[in-house]
Amino acid sequence: MATSVSKRLHGKTILITGASSGIGRSTAFEFARNSPKELKLILTARRIDCLREIAAEIVKEIGAGIKVLPVQLDVSNPDDVRTLVGRLPAEFKEVDVLVNNAGLVRGVAKAPEILEEDINVMFATNVNGLINMTQAILPSMLKRNNGTGAGDIINIGSIAGREPYVGGGIYCATKAAVRSFTESMRKELVSTRIRVICIDPGQVETDFSVVRFYGDKEKANAVYTGCEPLTPEDIAETIVFASGRRENVVMADTLIFPNHQASATIMHRNFT
Numbered sequence: 001m002a003t004s005v006s007k008r009l010h011g012k013t014i015l016i017t018g019a020s021s022g023i024g025r026s027t028a029f030e031f032a033r034n035s036p037k038e039l040k041l042i043l044t045a046r047r048i049d050c051l052r053e054i055a056a057e058i059v060k061e062i063g064a065g066i067k068v069l070p071v072q073l074d075v076s077n078p079d080d081v082r083t084l085v086g087r088l089p090a091e092f093k094e095v096d097v098l099v100n101n102a103g104l105v106r107g108v109a110k111a112p113e114i115l116e117e118d119i120n121v122m123f124a125t126n127v128n129g130l131i132n133m134t135q136a137i138l139p140s141m142l143k144r145n146n147g148t149g150a151g152d153i154i155n156i157g158s159i160a161g162r163e164p165y166v167g168g169g170i171y172c173a174t175k176a177a178v179r180s181f182t183e184s185m186r187k188e189l190v191s192t193r194i195r196v197i198c199i200d201p202g203q204v205e206t207d208f209s210v211v212r213f214y215g216d217k218e219k220a221n222a223v224y225t226g227c228e229p230l231t232p233e234d235i236a237e238t239i240v241f242a243s244g245r246r247e248n249v250v251m252a253d254t255l256i257f258p259n260h261q262a263s264a265t266i267m268h269r270n271f272t
């Protein structure tokens with residue numbers, strides 16, 4: 001029997017940025033599992049080979065009701081983003097749900113030792129990339145419903161956007177910018193039926209820390225020592241839950257911690 005969520009998602013076109021790994025990858029599977037009869041997924045990231053593998057896995061698991069389109073996209077490259085909709089096949093052009101998930105952290109340096117390249121990459125990806133993606137997709141959402149608009153913009157923020165911490169000056173600033181842009185946009189779009197949703201995860205075990213430590217897996221693993229972090233599936237479930245609500249329900253703001261976490265830096269670690 002179809003659930004309310006599967007009925008509401010039926011036939012929708014979902015675009016996920018950063019779908020090659022972690023939360024984005026799990027979100028692709030979660031949407032597919034919740035609406036197996038008819039769904040179109042556009043999976044984007046820089047690593048196209050990973051996206052192709054994920055697309056094949058989804059179709060194998062869920063079946064032919066799901067159409068999956070892997071698209072190589074660097075959100076930090078404004079030209080790539082600007083030309084994206086033009087490059088999509090006609091049947092994928094009308095995006096109903098945009099999940100702005102692509103993002104990264106680089107390093108734990110403190111001012112004045114933060115590398116200029118890291119500053120630029122984090123802002124270009126987490127802030128400019130998310131804003132450019134939104135501006136690329138929003139025009140078609142606004143035209144729907146006889147001009148009243150329809151669609152979901154789901155931005156992945158972070159506890160870091162609410163609570164700056166030592167060694168996270170740039171990452172925290174980018175996520176605060178995401179939060180601020182999201183709230184402005186919700187106010188700007190209040191007369192439309194477009195839902196602007198923000199989901200702020202706490203600690204999630206993905207490749208996030210590996211990227212932070214420039215590929216050093218030992219340092220990345222140490223972040224989770226004694227803790228039980230969230231899984232990417234935990235966040236994916238929340239994203240799909242938000243998108244699967246009745247059209248008049250907006251999960252505007254959501255902060256999700258694992259049980260041992262109480263703030264950006266307060267973690268209970270169990271070493272027994």
Ligand SMILES: NC(=O)c1ccc[n+]([C@@H]2O[C@H](COP(=O)([O-])OP(=O)(O)OC[C@H]3O[C@@H](n4cnc5c(N)ncnc54)[C@H](OP(=O)(O)O)[C@@H]3O)[C@@H](O)[C@H]2O)c1
Pocket residue numbers: 017018019020021022023024044045046047048050073074075076077101102103104105125156157158159200201202203204205206207208209211232
């Ligand atoms: N893990 C956590 O503890 C945590 C907590 C709070 C918030 N978040 C947020 O959750 C989101 C997903 O992170 P994750 O934890 O799932 O990390 P992840 O496993 O490292 O995944 C990051 C994704 O972003 C993509 N990406 C990075 N730069 C990109 C670019 N320039 N263009 C397109 N895609 C790009 C990566 O794909 P390619 O490398 O293939 O491009 C990858 O698919 C991020 O916005 C992150 O800030 C994570």
